Amino acid sequence: MSMEHLLTTVRTFDGVLELAPTAGGEFPEIAWGDHFFYYAPDGRVPEREQPYATFVTKNYPGDDRCDLDVPGRWRLNVHVGRDVFTELTGEDPRSGPAAGDLTATDVVFGHPLYRALGWVSIINPARTHALAIDLLRGAHETARQRANRRSRR
16 A cells, blocks of 8 residues: 555645645645645644644654654554554553664554553555554544534533
């Protein structure tokens, strides 16, 4: 499964907002080429929300254990919550820092930095593409529900 196929799928979700920083834009160079997804039917980045999914194409400072600077490697990161995290990985997300081989492709693992918050990652999903789409849909729906609860306050 290519990154473009997954991006195309997410872009079809109702109310999705994608930030895809490019050269010359308002975002720092480190973010160029990456993609950040929010539930934002009004087209504005939510003020107190993090994205529910990111597609990262390179190492970031302090987040370099997945070897993403190798050409053709990218990582899908999805906020799934603690229960789904445990279901997918068999681990408690708060059990400590990510361990194991964080360079393995096509497997679900706890995000190297945000696992305690219920984030999982998959490098170059292929066999896991259907799962990746399910996780993205679930994260989008959870973000939609959260936004709807906040709007009723």
